[in-house]
Amino acid sequence: MKVLFAAKDAILCFLFGMTLRGEGYAAEEALSDTQAWAALGRGSIDVCVLDLDLPAAGGLALLRRMRAEPEFASIPVLLLSGRTPDRAGLAEFYSAGANDWMRKPVEPYTFLMRIGLLAGKHVVQ
Numbered sequence: 001m002k003v004l005f006a007a008k009d010a011i012l013c014f015l016f017g018m019t020l021r022g023e024g025y026a027a028e029e030a031l032s033d034t035q036a037w038a039a040l041g042r043g044s045i046d047v048c049v050l051d052l053d054l055p056a057a058g059g060l061a062l063l064r065r066m067r068a069e070p071e072f073a074s075i076p077v078l079l080l081s082g083r084t085p086d087r088a089g090l091a092e093f094y095s096a097g098a099n100d101w102m103r104k105p106v107e108p109y110t111f112l113m114r115i116g117l118l119a120g121k122h123v124v125q
């Protein structure tokens with residue numbers, strides 16, 4: 001199971017990449033929407049984590065682009081946001097195709113539980 005973690009913060013990418021690997025996931029990190037799109041193009045991504053603050057167009061634009069491409073449309077996506085969205089913001093997340101979202105800072109255990117659910121692993125440990 002491979003997870004793409006895309007965020008503008010290199011340290012965050014590194015830490016959550018290590019967290020994912022520690023739980024048996026393969027992980028790929030991207031520091032921009034351009035790098036994330038390239039990773040998607042290489043294939044084998046099962047779950048995506050997209051920071052809304054990705055450089056260039058941003059995580060929400062990348063999500064919309066993914067949903068417009070049949071090849072990537074069904075990949076589960078968890079959005080990360082540094083602020084709590086209002087109702088309109090939540091509606092925008094879900095209408096763009098997000099499967100879930102979390103507010104940063106992210107607690108690793110909760111993050112792993114959400115990834116597990118998106119990956120179809122319903123076992124709570």
